[in-house]
Amino acid sequence: MKTFAFLIKSPEFHSLEDIAYIHDRQAAIIGVRNIDDAVCAAVKLKDEGISCIEVCGAFTEDEVRKLIEATDGQIPVGYVTHLKEQDELFRKTFG
Numbered sequence: 001m002k003t004f005a006f007l008i009k010s011p012e013f014h015s016l017e018d019i020a021y022i023h024d025r026q027a028a029i030i031g032v033r034n035i036d037d038a039v040c041a042a043v044k045l046k047d048e049g050i051s052c053i054e055v056c057g058a059f060t061e062d063e064v065r066k067l068i069e070a071t072d073g074q075i076p077v078g079y080v081t082h083l084k085e086q087d088e089l090f091r092k093t094f095g
Contacts (some may be wrong), residue, residue, distance in 0.1 A: 015041040057093035
């Protein structure tokens with residue numbers, strides 16, 4: 001795998017500032033504010049040649065589909081899920 005990115009979402013984050021790298025910059029954790037910020041980050045990652053994007057459980061299935069569409073379905077986009085009974089907690093926490 002060339003490069004891997006994990007997107008985490010919170011209103012306090014901004015994808016141009018909240019980035020951490022590990023393993024000689026082969027893996028990145030990127031904080032995004034919302035789905036629009038995530039789409040911008042995903043397009044930039046695609047243009048840079050990313051191999052895979054994974055997103056945290058704060059993303060909905062519809063938002064993941066937007067990321068797949070934004071990257072033209074050319075790279076795998078996976079996402080962490082949570083149990084349905086925790087939906088309300090996730091909405092309160094992540095908006």
